[in-house]
Amino acid sequence: KxxxxxxxxxxxxxxxxxxxxxxxxxxxxxxxxxxxxxxxxxxxxxxxxxxxxxxxxxxxxxxxxxxNDKINNRVCLVMRTDEEYLVKKETKEQLELEHVAVQLTDTQMQDIDLQTKQLNAYQSIEPNVNVLPTLQRTDIPILAPDPLHVHSDKQHRCTFLSTDTITNDLVYFRLLYDLSSSTIPNTFDCTSHSPSHLVPLLMPMYALCLTGMGASDKTPEQLSQ
Incomplete structure (x- = not known):
């Protein structure tokens, strides 16, 4: 299995x-x-x-x-179509409009009529497509910049390699170090190691972080690759 x-x-x-x-x-x-x-x-x-x-x-x-279940631990949901649904919806909407119209003053009705005419006039205007941004072939450089330019930096005697790329403000971080039972790298010093008795304390923290970074559905074989 x-x-x-x-x-x-x-x-x-x-x-x-x-x-x-x-x-x-x-x-x-x-x-x-x-x-x-x-x-x-x-x-x-x-x-x-x-x-x-x-x-x-x-x-x-x-x-x-x-x-014959008498415990009532199930739900029976029955759906039936209403042939008069649209008619009821339009009737309800018409009644609501009539209720609102009765409470409007002459000035408010004139304002609504004016706004309706202005909206119809605005929607009938032919849009000017010249204001839309356009892209010409000359706007595209022939040689694309190198997307894999690697920057090297050192922090706490650890070497970090970084690459600038478009990731929508997301940072992708990959770390590789020894997790054997004898040594575990110190978080702040890549050259020093923690005693082996700290392994039971650090491994639950490592497992918690691992499953919280989108790796919960990965098998050990996939993670090792």
Missing amino acids: QRSGTFGLSLLFRMMPLITHWNRLHPDTSPIIALQIDAFLDKMRLQVLGDATDPQYFEKLIRKYLL
Whole structure:
């Protein structure tokens, strides 16, 4: 079986229904049974293919948990089209307009009429396309600038290589260092190393940062590449 980086989370999500509905289960029921798939399959084989074969085994389960469910733990949503929806909408809008029109004064109605005429006159004006920015072939340089110009800098005895490029104000950072059990580089000094007993303390922080930078769906093989 393939083991991915999210294997532990998949096991937790498999147990989540039993944890959520704990109060409706038998007191001796453990969420671990959600992981014991082989035991459930063996029990199902006995019901379907064993000596005590029940030809309506699945039908009874559907009738018990879906059709005749008395716990009301499901939602039945029925959608019906309304053939008079548009007529009702237009009628409601007309009533609202009439209600507003009754409360308007003569001056307000004249202002609305004037604004309507001004809007119609503005919308009927032919747009001037000459004001739009244009681009000619001569505006494009023949030789494009080198997008991979690398800058070298040193901070705390560590060498940093950077490249200026268009990333919409996003910074892409790649770091490579030794994570063996014997040595871990110090954050502020690339030449010094922390004792091995700090590994259990630093690894949870590393895992938290790793899954918070868009790498939660990557397998260890993909991260190593």
